[in-house]
Amino acid sequence: xxxxxxxxxxxxxxxxxxxxxxRKMEWAAQHMPICTRLxxxxxxxxxxxxxxxxxxxxxxxxxxxxxxxxxEAGAEVAVTGCNPLSTHDDVSAALxxxxxxxxxxxxxVDDEEYYQAIEAVISHEPTVTVDDGMDMIxxxxxxxxxxxxxxxxxxxxxxxxxxRLRAMDADGALEYPVFAVNDTPMKRLFxxxxxxxxxxxxxxxxxxxxxxxxxxxxxxxYGYCGKGVAKKAAGQNANVIVTEVEPRRALEAHMEGYDxxxxxxxxxxxxxxxxxTGNRDVIVEEHFPEMKDGVLLANAGHFxxxxxxxxxxxxxxxxxxxxDGVEAYVMDDGRRLNVVAEGRLVNLAAPVALGHPVExxxxxxxxxxxxxxxxxxxKAYGPGVxxxxxxxxxxxxxxxxxxxxxxxxxLTDTQTEYMGSWEHGT
Ligand code: NAI
Numbered sequence: 169x170x171x172x173x174x175x176x177x178x179x180x181x182x183x184x185x186x187x188x189x190x191r192k193m194e195w196a197a198q199h200m201p202i203c204t205r206l207x208x209x210x211x212x213x214x215x216x217x218x219x220x221x222x223x224x225x226x227x228x229x230x231x232x233x234x235x236x237x238x239x240e241a242g243a244e245v246a247v248t249g250c251n252p253l254s255t256h257d258d259v260s261a262a263l264x265x266x267x268x269x270x271x272x273x274x275x276x277v278d279d280e281e282y283y284q285a286i287e288a289v290i291s292h293e294p295t296v297t298v299d300d301g302m303d304m305i306x307x308x309x310x311x312x313x314x315x316x317x318x319x320x321x322x323x324x325x326x327x328x329x330x331x332r333l334r335a336m337d338a339d340g341a342l343e344y345p346v347f348a349v350n351d352t353p354m355k356r357l358f359x360x361x362x363x364x365x366x367x368x369x370x371x372x373x374x375x376x377x378x379x380x381x382x383x384x385x386x387x388x389x390y391g392y393c394g395k396g397v398a399k400k401a402a403g404q405n406a407n408v409i410v411t412e413v414e415p416r417r418a419l420e421a422h423m424e425g426y427d428x429x430x431x432x433x434x435x436x437x438x439x440x441x442x443x444x445t446g447n448r449d450v451i452v453e454e455h456f457p458e459m460k461d462g463v464l465l466a467n468a469g470h471f472x473x474x475x476x477x478x479x480x481x482x483x484x485x486x487x488x489x490x491x492d493g494v495e496a497y498v499m500d501d502g503r504r505l506n507v508v509a510e511g512r513l514v515n516l517a518a519p520v521a522l523g524h525p526v527e528x529x530x531x532x533x534x535x536x537x538x539x540x541x542x543x544x545x546x547k548a549y550g551p552g553v554x555x556x557x558x559x560x561x562x563x564x565x566x567x568x569x570x571x572x573x574x575x576x577x578x579l580t581d582t583q584t585e586y587m588g589s590w591e592h593g594t
Contacts, residue, residue, distance in 0.1 A: 192258065248285040345552060448474065485498055495507045
């Protein structure tokens with residue numbers, strides 16, 4: 169064990185924090201039928217008995233339901249944050265009070281503490297890892313390779329983490345199996361699209377108290393997240409402008425009726441800029457002088473590298489906190505460029521941010537819980553990135569449809585045979 173203390177040893181009014189955290193979790197659980205169903209099954213069957221699970225996730229109420237589900241399935245769980253600003257300390261405290269859970273997650277940590285907390289989780293010697301962004305898998309491979317032999321596998325939640333893992337796999341450097349949870353239909357088509365769309369716009373609106381109607385909203389990247397953001401912004405009467413580097417994605421945006429421009433041109437007309445690329449240096453030095461007074465700059469991609477804040481800081485003659493969660497950078501001609509949530513993923517890091525809607529995370533975390541069980545029970549996966557078995561993803565969809573009272577048709581035997589045949593032509 170390292171010296172880094174769990175949250176339970178860091179907060180002053182621990183009891184009040186636990187109570188509030190528990191209240192948030194109960195609200196989330198009320199709207200998470202998939203995790204509730206899996207939890208009931210897992211409590212009875214104890215599929216994770218004897219396992220130690222190390223997690224680096226956004227520690228807020230919905231994640232807490234996943235953490236508890238895994239603990240109630242028989243595992244010892246150690247958890248920390250995957251972003252210095254996304255933890256809800258009260259939820260972290262509530263988790264830490266569970267007998268089988270240790271939570272090191274704390275909001276507002278600096279880089280050193282962030283990595284100390286990851287080390288603290290790793291010191292529990294996990295047999296399964298669950299990451300959002302791959303920081304823990306990286307730390308295990310770089311600094312604790314001796315633990316790899318005892319690790320059955322991992323699960324990765326987000327696009328950036330899966331990109332990093334695939335790059336690691338291609339280099340032959342990934343030494344245990346990891347499920348690309350992000351890439352399942354039940355995650356990506358809902359969490360990335362609807363979750364990021366709704367929660368990013370809601371966080372920006374609540375942080376700034378400004379309207380979307382009539383604004384030029386520049387969405388950088390028209391991937392799953394960008395599509396969601398663009399659609400929801402258009403739905404609130406904004407004019408959406410998309411920037412892209414991939415021709416087919418740009419064409420899709422164009423055919424949806426959005427303006428598509430290079431960032432150099434979008435910079436001149438945008439009122440709000442929201443990056444969703446998972447790439448770095450998307451809004452940089454050359455763009456800031458073109459921007460209008462009062463623009464908002466925000467990021468919904470995983471890391472805070474999409475907007476070059478160092479360059480913006482160099483250009484600024486003055487900086488001040490314009491509102492809670494908004495830093496104004498004043499240019500030498502008096503224009504104010506407003507950065508929301510320090511350029512960190514805005515739907516989780518803004519002071520009022522709540523992350524994705526509960527229902528959406530129920531799906532993502534349902535897939536996570538099922539994947540952890542699959543890793544433990546099958547033990548059949550070799551080192552590398554693995555797609556989540558389609559049947560498992562479908563099962564999660566079936567639970568959700570049943571919970572929402574939605575029925576669908578099933579294929580007849582004749583239809584099944586037809587769909588699997590090649591003999592029937594014109
Ligand atoms: P994606 O790969 O589907 O989309 C990214 C898009 O950005 C691609 O179309 C790519 O061509 C484009 N792009 C790359 N570089 C660009 C540049 N310089 N300028 C303009 N466009 C560029 O990825 P997805 O699933 O949309 O995820 C994007 C990011 O959001 C990732 O970092 C992911 O981890 C993160 N994410 C954040 C969530 C949140 O809660 N805020 C939820 C889910 C994902």
